[in-house]
Amino acid sequence: MTRKSVLGEVRQVQLAVQLIGLGARLQFLEAAVQLSRERLIRLYKELKGVSPPKGLLPFSTDWYMTWLANIHSSMFYNIYRFMLDEADESELPALIKAYRLYSEQVESQGGEVVLDFTRAETMVRFFDSDMLQLSTCSRCGGHFVAHAHDNKNGYVCVLCRPPSRAGKARKPKVLEVRRGGLISVAPVLDIGGAV
Ligand SMILES: [Zn+2]
Numbered sequence: 001m002t003r004k005s006v007l008g009e010v011r012q013v014q015l016a017v018q019l020i021g022l023g024a025r026l027q028f029l030e031a032a033v034q035l036s037r038e039r040l041i042r043l044y045k046e047l048k049g050v051s052p053p054k055g056l057l058p059f060s061t062d063w064y065m066t067w068l069a070n071i072h073s074s075m076f077y078n079i080y081r082f083m084l085d086e087a088d089e090s091e092l093p094a095l096i097k098a099y100r101l102y103s104e105q106v107e108s109q110g111g112e113v114v115l116d117f118t119r120a121e122t123m124v125r126f127f128d129s130d131m132l133q134l135s136t137c138s139r140c141g142g143h144f145v146a147h148a149h150d151n152k153n154g155y156v157c158v159l160c161r162p163p164s165r166a167g168k169a170r171k172p173k174v175l176e177v178r179r180g181g182l183i184s185v186a187p188v189l190d191i192g193g194a195v
Pocket residue numbers: 137138139140141142156157158159160161
């Protein structure tokens with residue numbers, strides 16, 4: 001960005017506003033947006049009414065493997081891949097659009113957004129650094145987030161083999177999520193022209 005480009009700066013502010021709205025942490029904003037830390041903090045306070053939280057939560061890949069988190073993570077990552085591969089987006093716009101679509105999809109079905117933006121962004125980095133992979137379920141054919149280098153043969157997903165504690169009460173909602181685009185991402189993209 002040229003130093004004095006007003007338009008360029010406006011775009012950076014718009015990007016920061018979008019990311020703050022999605023719940024991005026300060027560390028991520030500093031890496032993604034070319035604005036000073038002070039301006040980002042001021043923007044954050046203006047939008048949220050509070051100072052940005054300090055420090056990142058400690059994350060491990062294990063979080064993404066628990067039952068409900070895996071369903072949400074897999075749904076998000078399938079949408080993200082679609083944005084990169086089919087919609088030809090570059091990484092940051094793909095991340096923003098995929099996260100927006102994921103949360104809209106979950107909320108439209110009365111569900112709770114389990115995967116927050118920071119966790120979504122962290123997951124993308126885990127994939128980039130080859131710590132996570134998508135495994136194809138041998139029963140339903142869906143693509144699910146799994147530890148990298150796990151054996152892909154005979155993999156069965158969390159929907160086809162839910163833990164007993166998941167219980168029957170939750171099942172209909174899971175099936176809704178599944179119909180909503182975990183297995184096939186394309187239909188999700190028709191909703192409301194959100195892309
Ligand atoms: Zn399955």
